[in-house]
Amino acid sequence: MRAFEVINPGVYTSLQDLGRPGSMKYGIPASGVADRFSARVANLLVGNPPEATVLETTLFRLELLALEDLVIAVAGGDLSPLVNKRSLPMWQGVPINNGDRLSFRGRKMGFRAFLAVRGGFAGPQFLGSRSVFARGLMGNPLQAGEILEAEKSGVQNPFLIPLPAEFIPDFSHRPPLRVILGPQQDRFSPRGVETFLSSEYTVSPQADRMGYRLEGPKIEHTQGADIISEAIARGAVQVPGDGLPIIMLWDAQVSGGYTKIANVISADLDGLAQVMPGEKLWFSAVTLEEAHQALREERTRWGEVQRLTKRNG
Amino acid sequence: MEDRPKIIPSGDSAVLVEFENRIDPEVNRAVRALALTIESDRFPGVWEVLPAYRTLMVTYDPLQVEYPVLVDRIQGCLNRTGRIDLPPRRVFRLPTVYAGAHGPDLERVSQILHLSPEEVTREFSRARFLVYFIGFICGLAYLGGLPEKLRVPRLTTPRTWVPGGSVGFAGGQVNAITTDQPSGFNYIGRTFVILYDPRTFPPIPFTAGDEILFPPVSEEEALEARGRRAEDFL
Numbered sequence: 001m002r003a004f005e006v007i008n009p010g011v012y013t014s015l016q017d018l019g020r021p022g023s024m025k026y027g028i029p030a031s032g033v034a035d036r037f038s039a040r041v042a043n044l045l046v047g048n049p050p051e052a053t054v055l056e057t058t059l060f061r062l063e064l065l066a067l068e069d070l071v072i073a074v075a076g077g078d079l080s081p082l083v084n085k086r087s088l089p090m091w092q093g094v095p096i097n098n099g100d101r102l103s104f105r106g107r108k109m110g111f112r113a114f115l116a117v118r119g120g121f122a123g124p125q126f127l128g129s130r131s132v133f134a135r136g137l138m139g140n141p142l143q144a145g146e147i148l149e150a151e152k153s154g155v156q157n158p159f160l161i162p163l164p165a166e167f168i169p170d171f172s173h174r175p176p177l178r179v180i181l182g183p184q185q186d187r188f189s190p191r192g193v194e195t196f197l198s199s200e201y202t203v204s205p206q207a208d209r210m211g212y213r214l215e216g217p218k219i220e221h222t223q224g225a226d227i228i229s230e231a232i233a234r235g236a237v238q239v240p241g242d243g244l245p246i247i248m249l250w251d252a253q254v255s256g257g258y259t260k261i262a263n264v265i266s267a268d269l270d271g272l273a274q275v276m277p278g279e280k281l282w283f284s285a286v287t288l289e290e291a292h293q294a295l296r297e298e299r300t301r302w303g304e305v306q307r308l309t310k311r312n313g
Numbered sequence: 314m315e316d317r318p319k320i321i322p323s324g325d326s327a328v329l330v331e332f333e334n335r336i337d338p339e340v341n342r343a344v345r346a347l348a349l350t351i352e353s354d355r356f357p358g359v360w361e362v363l364p365a366y367r368t369l370m371v372t373y374d375p376l377q378v379e380y381p382v383l384v385d386r387i388q389g390c391l392n393r394t395g396r397i398d399l400p401p402r403r404v405f406r407l408p409t410v411y412a413g414a415h416g417p418d419l420e421r422v423s424q425i426l427h428l429s430p431e432e433v434t435r436e437f438s439r440a441r442f443l444v445y446f447i448g449f450i451c452g453l454a455y456l457g458g459l460p461e462k463l464r465v466p467r468l469t470t471p472r473t474w475v476p477g478g479s480v481g482f483a484g485g486q487v488n489a490i491t492t493d494q495p496s497g498f499n500y501i502g503r504t505f506v507i508l509y510d511p512r513t514f515p516p517i518p519f520t521a522g523d524e525i526l527f528p529p530v531s532e533e534e535a536l537e538a539r540g541r542r543a544e545d546f547l
Contacts, residue, residue, distance in 0.1 A: 021360060021361070022360075022361060024361055024363055024372075025361060025362070025363055025447065026447060026452050026515055026516050026517050027447045027448045027449055027450065027451060027453050027517065028450075028451065028511070028516065029450070065372070097473035118406060123468060126511045126512065127511060127514065127516060135492075136450065136451050136492075136511055137448060137492060137509075137511055138511050148417050180322055180324055180325055182322060182323065183329045228334065228335070228336055228365075228366045228367055228368075229365060229366060229448065229449075229455065230329070230365035230366065230367075230368040230370065231327075231329075231365050231368070231370035231448065232364035233323045233324040233326065233327040233360070233370065233372065234324070234326075235324055236323070236324065248477045253448075253449050253450045254363070254448050254449065254450070255363075255365060255446070255448030255449055255455075256449070258388060260323075262338070263323060263324030263325070263327075264324070265324070265325050266324070266325050266326050266375075287382055288322055288325060291324075291325035291375075292375045292376070292379075293382075295325065295375060295376060296376060299376060
């Protein structure tokens, strides 16, 4: 089914699902939605399975023309979504009509918004996933004039009332990013580690789905920045010879030869997806147990949203 | 007596097993043996097993398997790696056209090495390169086994665009890039065999432990291989 015509593709807009787990051994990043909670909630709100394909966009300008009566939901960062000239409520399913114009006027909070459509977006699959990764010849970012198709089948009832506020992440609150130190912590001087954990860093303009390059105080190595190349985990903070950290993210290369001082914990990656270039962030070291506890809490919250939308949908 | 490999966390959802800190076929063999042992172990909660030159990353779901339990399990696998048979080594011979537009760095590399371009090509195309592991981006095979006399540094300014299939080296490393990329390697030739296709499974032809040779052919012969799978050149 034809769902939308792209009037303006916006900034870094692409189809994403939960990515391609198992692809790293073939030298291919897993990709997938940058903020998994927001994207999966958007799907539940229109009655989709959480893993359905959504549109991920940043900042502003995306504009779509509905080619069908649809049920949509926008979750994630607040980019001021409008339907025609009226503000579109986020974090709930909303019916829209054939001929309506959906646009994103500009960022108020967060960085990335996720648009789910009832049925889920269609598109070619590569290695079992529709996540666009242009550098790997797997689809392209949105183009003006493109027609976006949606699936029709296999959906539950949509959730057409506002999601309770307790489940909506507060992107204005910016706690330190929690990290596990290592695996090459010993390649940095104690002063270098101290610099990393006590300084404020600014997300540079070179921040995209591959990674966030940071600007701020330089981190001191002990014996150079190079290691024998090895696999890179999502959220790894690598520090090349210039001493400035780079957080390796969703579309990052899967292996590399720079020292890694730390790794952002899994529970904080969704929040990181909502930080935009020019904004500040800082780090705090936690234990593995604390990281796993944070992940358990995240999973509990997700379970509650799933139960709620199932009950009221 | 060698030290036992060290197992350390790499973030909250991966562990890193570190072997001896050098690029060496025997060390890499131990990494691959452990990778295969863990894969055949099929332990619940383990996501991916990612071998590299001298480390092995195991990614896992910490809510399904606790870190200490996983570490014990990997220790157990380490004790059993001696019993695993690595798959037989496959040898790929990828027809390669050297020099000219396909090998933009051959002349310069020859000058640095005080060899003729023909000698560089001959030395390079005689070598058998071991696939240490697959990584970087778009299924790049990290190759080793470059003859000592062909050691040259990376370009001081990397090229912003190198066509896929370009064959080159820098330091002791060798690669054939799979898609158009920026790169700082010295490229002396090109193969037109398909090295990466995400529409197929698996998307890449090589696995760690395979060997690749780049026999010199005419441009015409090299182009005949365009669109053909690497498996046709075993």
